[in-house]
Amino acid sequence: MEEGKSSPPARQCFRLEEPAPDFRAPAYHRGREIEVSLGDFRGRWLLLFFYSSDFTFV
Numbered sequence: 001m002e003e004g005k006s007s008p009p010a011r012q013c014f015r016l017e018e019p020a021p022d023f024r025a026p027a028y029h030r031g032r033e034i035e036v037s038l039g040d041f042r043g044r045w046l047l048l049f050f051y052s053s054d055f056t057f058v
Helices: none
Strands: 024-029 032-037
16 A cells, blocks of 8 residues: 555445444436435335446446
8 A cells, every 4th residue: 555545444244133324325316316315214114225237338
């Protein structure tokens, strides 16, 4: 690593039955891109999924 640069933060492991950490992410909703956060859904059931190749034009 170059002098004066810090290493990237360590990734956190997720555990069953523990609250997920808050996050912010871009999302596509009703024809436009918006920013959402986990806090936007507090108190409601929520299913999150990640598919890295979705919408990737190769």
